[in-house]
Amino acid sequence: PTTVNYARHVYIRDIMVANGDEHKPIWISEAGWNPVPEPSEVAEVDARYNFGQVSDEQAARYAPIAYQRAQEDWPWIGPMFYWFFRLPDESRSNESMYYFRFADPDFTPRPIYASMRNYITTQTPTLYAGVHQAEDWAVTLSDDAVVSDDDDAQFGRVVRTNEVIFSARGTDVTINLFGADVFPILEIDGNPVELWMLNMRSIPDSFGYTAPIYQSNTAETHTYRLFADDRQFSIDSITVIDRTFENLFGLVAGAVIGIGGLVIVVVAALWRRRHP
Incomplete structure (x- = not known):
């Protein structure tokens, strides 16, 4: 201290x-x-x-x-x-x-x-663990993007744009959209993601929606693109979480217990063989 x-x-x-x-x-x-x-x-x-x-x-x-x-x-x-x-x-x-x-x-x-x-x-601008505003320096927006104040937004500001591009490193990536007039298309590393909006849920007491757009067991880096061609959508924030430890702890603990149990069985079998 x-x-x-x-x-x-x-x-x-x-x-x-x-x-x-x-x-x-x-x-x-x-x-x-x-x-x-x-x-x-x-x-x-x-x-x-x-x-x-x-x-x-x-x-x-x-x-x-x-x-x-x-x-x-x-x-x-x-x-x-x-x-x-x-x-x-x-x-x-x-x-x-x-x-x-x-x-x-x-x-x-x-x-x-x-x-x-x-x-x-x-360096490649990258969003790491945390909650990031859509106008973060590591986020690329379309040239005509507009940032405006809104009391219902997570940080009091929302971005109106027709394209958002960012790289993120973590196990979970979630976006908060604002309003429901236009939902963007999602690409990850240039590959379109179908039906990603099925996981979207509304945020209580607001006009916002939150949607997980990527999940993995270990931290990975990917490039995300959200776009709506000639229309604009509103994005509030991007949340990146790294749950590598939590995700792997159960697997590692299970493996250790399994190996430990196997060792006990083998040792017991050898002991019985030598002491019939």
Whole structure:
């Protein structure tokens, strides 16, 4: 509890859940690792190790891992801001906070800049476990999509569009549609899915409908496309769940019990053979 590091957010989350705040996200406003130099490099730095110390290479390696971990494992994380891009000059280079920078005052990039640029530009936008608004950055909408406020929507906003494309990783993927005037066609990895709307059910006290569009025993990544040609439909949110542990626990437990029972039978048979 007294260690302030990246994983501390798990501890904070546990406290929030225990006190009834599980519905509230955690915003990380100042994420970062500090490659503050040694005294042999820069002699005077106030509170040099106040924020810990890593090398430039370590900071460059840790940052993408941190963002990916938040995406994959922490659905309760909201916006995450890296602190910071640059300062206007070197007047504060005698303060340890100065060295969190992405770039020097003259815009010379630090190693972490290239690392994060590569991470951002090469990753495939993917929805991981959690409830995502339809206008999430990882969701592609048609050019004429319209986002509007609606008190009955899950997050108070609904998207009107004729196409939604997204990749998701999990065992269960569910969508919430809004209104019943148009139901879209569903494709998964380019393959049409027939009769998927048979599993749709209405959401109480609203104009919404929820429908599971994919289920598997282990987490899988697929690309989903919902479209209605020249008509528009309304989508509220996309929910991704990873139930890999729950799905496999029964199978593994059953296998262990079965193997254990078989071992007991074999041992008992051998014992009886040797002790008639």
